[in-house]
Amino acid sequence: MAQQKKSWVRLLSDAINLATTVVAAVALGYFGGRWLDGKFDTEPWLSVAGFLLGIAAGIKAMWEKAMDNKKPTLPEKDTEDDKG
């Protein structure tokens, strides 16, 4: 099925979403790792692993969004066309 052109609202939400998801993923990975380090007395390994996983999750999110936007698009259909 051919993908329709994304609306400006969708593009805006993608932009806001990516900016904060990447930061939140890195923070979550690091602080999650630090908490686990405290639990298992493994400092600093799990903090480092969490931090790297967070970065990887952020890059993955960006990559997926970029690939999603790269797909071939068609112009938005008119409402009349949709009815027909």
Add this chain to the structure above:
Amino acid sequence: MIFGMWDSTYFHLGPIPVDHLVVTEWVIIALIGIIGFFATRNMQMVPRGLQNAFEMIIIWTYEFFTQLMDKEHVAKKWAPLLTGFFLFILISNYSGLIPGASHIEGFQPPTSNWNVTATLALITAFSVQVAGFKEHGGHYLGHFISPSPLMLPLNIIEELAHPLSLTVRLFGNIFGEEMILAYMLFMVPFVVPTALMGLSLLLGAIQAIVFTILSASYIAAATGEGH
């Protein structure tokens, strides 16, 4: 007393302490409920007055969420929750703009407390999972191991990052704005803070819109074709 310095519990509901923020939230919910009640009382075929205004807003909301979420049935199902978020956050953000509010207990915006923003974000996170399961059934779980099972930790971190970013963004913006406003009012009580209060009007609306749009886009992603 400066904003953010209160730690008052009015009463207890069983083991749960009820402080001024909870009471403010109840007042905001009641306000939305009362307006809704008056808008839907005596519904007419040809709408007039408040009913007319509300019908216009609801039609616009449905169109907006359909545009954002691609699927009309998903947009219609989740629009009431998302619109509720928008109204609650908007009024919460604006409750701190009543002149002198930052110095009055009970007028502190609930959204300047991270417990409130975290609760809203958790409702979103829970709704996203419900929407995903309703749309795709058990297949929804497949997106956690997509494109390969090795991606499971990354997908879990990404899923958890969404509510975290919603919580921190709303809390940080409103708390920061209220702190600046409170200290400015403390130093120069008249005229000077007016410009900042004008900016706060804009910021309050933007944050309410951003939270709503992001919640809608998370639900759209969970119900989309990719899953």
